[in-house]
Amino acid sequence: MSRTPIIAANWKMNIGPAEAKTFLAGLKNEFSCQCSKSCDVVIVPPYITIPAVMETLGDCKCIGVGAQNVSQYDNGAYTGEISTTMLNELGLAYVVLGHSERRQYFGETDAIINAKIKKTLAAKLTPIFCIGETKEERLGGKLEEVLKTQIVDGLKDLTPAEVETIVIAYEPVWAIGTGLTATSKEAQEAHAYIRGVLADTFGQATADKVRIQYGGSVKPENAAELMAQPDIDGALVGGAALKPDSFAAIVKASC
Numbered sequence: 001m002s003r004t005p006i007i008a009a010n011w012k013m014n015i016g017p018a019e020a021k022t023f024l025a026g027l028k029n030e031f032s033c034q035c036s037k038s039c040d041v042v043i044v045p046p047y048i049t050i051p052a053v054m055e056t057l058g059d060c061k062c063i064g065v066g067a068q069n070v071s072q073y074d075n076g077a078y079t080g081e082i083s084t085t086m087l088n089e090l091g092l093a094y095v096v097l098g099h100s101e102r103r104q105y106f107g108e109t110d111a112i113i114n115a116k117i118k119k120t121l122a123a124k125l126t127p128i129f130c131i132g133e134t135k136e137e138r139l140g141g142k143l144e145e146v147l148k149t150q151i152v153d154g155l156k157d158l159t160p161a162e163v164e165t166i167v168i169a170y171e172p173v174w175a176i177g178t179g180l181t182a183t184s185k186e187a188q189e190a191h192a193y194i195r196g197v198l199a200d201t202f203g204q205a206t207a208d209k210v211r212i213q214y215g216g217s218v219k220p221e222n223a224a225e226l227m228a229q230p231d232i233d234g235a236l237v238g239g240a241a242l243k244p245d246s247f248a249a250i251v252k253a254s255c
């Protein structure tokens with residue numbers, strides 16, 4: 001089953017509009033904006049940086065842009081929130097949802113994430129739906145139970161046709177920002193398990209189409225080995241995506 005790899009830079013709460021312009025100038029030096037069919041490349045800036053990124057990318061349409069979150073509400077009195085309509089107005093393609101930092105620091109539950117995924121799909125945006133276990137859960141033998149619950153509850157009520165369009169990011173919480181990467185074997189085992197849960201829930205044909213990214217201390221040095229695994233279809237990169245040369249090196253190693 002061939003799936004186009006997707007490599008995304010999650011800038012988290014880093015890189016304002018001015019710094020983004022410098023980053024993109026550096027990135028354009030590293031690789032051309034000729035659209036390649038071998039990989040999808042995505043940048044996910046903070047909301048306030050998105051317009052500068054879209055403007056600076058200009059004709060470089062082969063780099064997609066995403067948001068790091070979106071509201072589950074339509075509009076109105078929700079101070080600090082951003083709606084899918086607003087993201088559509090900017091012409092974005094992706095929304096990262098369910099990141100472990102949003103679950104851990106902002107209390108996002110599987111039910112909230114499910115509501116956000118539904119809103120995102122209704123707005124014709126592609127969710128990058130993050131799941132992953134903590135160190136305690138893995139050590140306690142709960143890896144499969146945690147992943148299954150996150151998948152089944154996060155994708156509740158969705159049709160197989162909707163699920164096919166979603167990107168899943170498997171990000172073991174213990175590997176995020178710690179320098180500890182899951183070994184390619186550990187990552188492949190988790191990805192194969194995730195695909196199995198998708199097959200049981202939505203059918204094998206759907207499961208075969210879903211792209212599953214790995215995230216957690218991906219670097220230029222480990223990207224190629226991770227990407228060579230049969231069920232790893234890309235990467236969601238944090239720290240190593242804050243510098244154009246290391247992000248470009250990950251893209252080159254993966255595509």
Ligand SMILES: O=C(CO)COP(=O)(O)O
Nearest residue numbers: 010176177216217238239
């Ligand atoms: O959380 C991540 C991407 O969403 C991964 O972050 P790091 O690459 O910094 O470990």
